[in-house]
Amino acid sequence: MLKSLSLKKSSTMFLLVAMLLMAFAVAPAFANPTLADGEYTINFTVLKDGTSSASTMDGYAVKPAKLIVENGQFYVETTWNNASWIPDIQVDQDGDGVYTDADLIGTSGNTKTVGFEVADLSAKLETKTHVVIPFLFYDSWYKVQIQFDESSIAPY
Ligand code: HEM
Numbered sequence: 001m002l003k004s005l006s007l008k009k010s011s012t013m014f015l016l017v018a019m020l021l022m023a024f025a026v027a028p029a030f031a032n033p034t035l036a037d038g039e040y041t042i043n044f045t046v047l048k049d050g051t052s053s054a055s056t057m058d059g060y061a062v063k064p065a066k067l068i069v070e071n072g073q074f075y076v077e078t079t080w081n082n083a084s085w086i087p088d089i090q091v092d093q094d095g096d097g098v099y100t101d102a103d104l105i106g107t108s109g110n111t112k113t114v115g116f117e118v119a120d121l122s123a124k125l126e127t128k129t130h131v132v133i134p135f136l137f138y139d140s141w142y143k144v145q146i147q148f149d150e151s152s153i154a155p156y
Contacts (some may be wrong), residue, residue: 039156040067042076043149047124055144057129060086062111065148066156067121074118076148077105083112088130091116091146099128121148 042065046058062079069075080086090099093116102114118125124145132139 034072035069035153037069037071040069040153041065041156042067042121043152044076044078045147045149046127047145047147049143049145052147055142057086057142057144064152064154067153074121075115076118077113077115078102078146079111079113081111083107083110085131085133086112086129087132088128088141089114090128092126092128093117093119095123095126099126118148121150 043063044061044065046055046061047053048055060081062081065079066077067074068077078089080089089102091102092099100116102116105113105115107113124147127144127146128141129144130139130141
């Protein structure tokens with residue numbers, strides 16, 4: 001009797017722990033409720049290729065970026081200082097290794113704003129940039145990743 005009682009107790013405990021674990025496992029799926037169509041700001045960091053530390057490119061970014069949500073699709077506009085040194089910004093939207101030029105939204109003085117679709121705001125966005133600084137004989141293509149901060153999303 002005593003044995004079956006403690007068996008019952010421990011199986012109840014087991015069930016409780018299992019339910020708790022399941023609740024936590026499922027939680028991330030609900031962490032990002034669907035954003036209503038509209039315009040938002042979102043912070044981001046440009047990461048050095050394959051690392052979680054800020055890239056040199058990050059220092060040229062104007063933050064936050066503008067996030068446009070339309071029919072549940074994300075479009076991000078980022079603005080860059082010293083734009084004449086950054087002739088190309090390309091993104092690989094779906095991680096298939098194919099990079100496409102970001103759309104040029106506009107320029108102002110030596111800043112430019114470019115836009116691109118983002119499939120998943122929680123994923124690192126593979127990005128390539130071309131840096132050309134003629135007086136330094138600097139002409140390099142670099143790979144970086146853009147990491148958005150979903151928790152920073154605010155109305156535009
Ligand atoms: C006075 C201007 C600049 C100087 C002197 C400079 C110098 C350098 C040097 C010495 C490196 C490391 C060597 C290498 O990996 O090739 C580097 C890396 C890099 N630079 Fe520049 N750079 C300048 C401007 C820029 C600008 C405007 C960008 C904007 C996109 C940029 C993006 C990068 C990137 C992405 C790397 C790779 C490492 C990382 O992600 O931080 N640089 N730069």
